[in-house]
Amino acid sequence: MNDFGFDPLDPVVWQNPWPYFARGRDEFPAYRHQDTLARSVSVFRHEDVSAILKDWETFSSSSPADMNEGGLGELASLMAEDPPEHTRLRDHVRGAFSLAAVKGYAAAIERLADEILDELLERGTFDAAADYAGQLTARTILTVLGLPASDWRRIREWTVRGAANVTRSHFVREAEPEADRSVEAIFTEMAAYLDGFVHQADALPDGSLLRSLVQAAPGADRLSPRELRALAALTLLAGNETTTTLLAGAVLTLEQRPNQARALRAEPELAASAVEETLRFRPPVPALPRRATRNLTLHGVEIAKDDNIVVWLASANRDQRVFSEADQFDIRRGLSPQAISFGRGVHTCLGMPLARLEGRIGLERLYRRTRAIELLEPSPPLVLAPGVYAFERLPVRVTP
Amino acid sequence: MSAADEPGRGLRVIVDPGVCLGGGQCELICPDVFEVSYVSRVRVEHVDPLHADAVRTAADACPSGAIRILDGDMAKGGGEPRT
Ligand code: HEM
C-alpha cells in the first residue's frame, strides 16, 4: 500500500504531477509521506480539500512555536494567524483589495502592460515569465502599495527566492540549513526595505495603500509598525510569483494547444474566461499547508496533533467527481465556481480580484498585440516548490 | 404581485457583512443580484426565480459561507437558512 511514493520534490514527478493526483484521489485520498523530516499527510480529493480549508479550528494556519524555521517568521502576518487575530488584521485590508476597489486599477494596469509590450515586441524574443508577467505583476503591486515601481527587479528577486521555499519544508528528507539561511536573509532585507517606508509614510503617494494604512484614523484599532511591515511584505510575497505564474501558465497552456490559442487570438474578449480556466487547470498555488490541532483519522490514516496536512488544490481542481472533462483545457469553460485556486474559508486569497484583473489584462494585451507566439522550450523547467507552480523561465518568440 | 413574492416560489438571499471577504465571486457569477463595494451587497433581496440557479451557484462558490439563502415558503417568514 506504500508503493504510491508521491514526492513533489522529485523533478520528474513535478514536471507532470497529474497522474499522481489522479491515483491519489482514487487510491490514496489521504497519504502519509514516508521519508520526510516533517510528519506530513497529503490530501487529494476536492471534497476533503474544501472541508479542511473551511475548518480552521481543526486545521490551523499557525505553526507551533518551535516549528517556525523556513516559514515567513516575523513577516508571516495574517496568512499564519487563526481567528480572532486573523480577523482583526484582515479587516484592515479587506476593503482596499475588494472587487470594487480593484476595478479602479484597470486603466493603469492596461497602460503598464502596453508600455512593457512596446519594448518586448521590439525585442521579439523574451522570457514571458520574468520579462512580461513578472514585470507586470511586480510593478502593479508596488504601485498599489505606493512603493517605487522602479524597485521591481529587487522585489521580484526576493519573491522568486521566497516562493521557491513555500511548503518545501513539508517534504524535504534532510535539513537544508543553507536554504533556510538564504530565505531568512531575504526576509531580513525585505523588512529593512519596508521599514524605511513605514516610518516615512508622509512621503508615500496620496491614496496609496501603505500610506492609508499607516495614517488610519487615530482611535481606530491601528496596526503597529511591525504589523504594517509584515502586511506589506505578505502582499508583495503572496501577490507576485503567484500572479506571474498565472499569466505565464496561461501562455504556456494555450500555446501547447494551438486551437485554443487561435480561439483566444480570434476573440481576445475570451481572456477573462481563459484566465479562469488556467486557474482551474493549472493553479499557481498547487498546495496549501495546515497543522492538525487534534488527533483525527482521515480515510484510515491516523493524524496526530501537530502533524502537517498538505491539501492539493491542483488535484481538487481536476477531480472528476466535481468537474466534467476535468483534464480538458477549454478557455470557453469560464469561471468554475467549484475551483479552489484561491483557497477557501477565512484565508481565501485577499488579492483574488487583483490577480484576476492582472491576468485578464496581461493576457488580453499580449494576444491583441501579437500574431503568433512561439514557445522556444516546449516544456520549460519548473521551480521545485510545492507552494507555487512557477517557471524557471518561459522563453518565447513573438510575431507582432 | 411579482413571481418572487409568491409563497413557495421566491428565494430570499442575504449576505453576512461580518463574514464576507469582499473578493467578489458572487458578483462575477450573478451581477444582477450581488454587488461588491467594501463587502458584498445584495441588490434585490427577493430574487427573481430567473436568477435562482445563479444565486445558488454563488452561495456554493462563496469562499467564506457569507451568503445565505432562505428558500421557498420560508422566504416569507424568515425560516432556517439553507446554504
Ligand atoms: C493568481 C494569483 C494568486 C493566487 C493563485 C493566489 C492564491 C492564494 C491562496 C490559495 C491563498 C490561501 C492561502 C491559505 O489558505 O493559506 C492566498 C492567500 C493570500 N493571498 Fe493570494 N493568490 C494570488 C494573488 C495574490 C495577489 C495579487 C495578492 C495581493 C494582495 C495576494 C495576497 C494574498 C494574501 C495577503 C493572502 C493571505 C490571506 C489570509 O491569510 O487571510 N494574492 N492566495
Ligand code: SF4
Ligand atoms: S463571494 Fe462571498 S465572500 Fe466573496 S464577496 Fe461574495 S459574499 Fe462576500
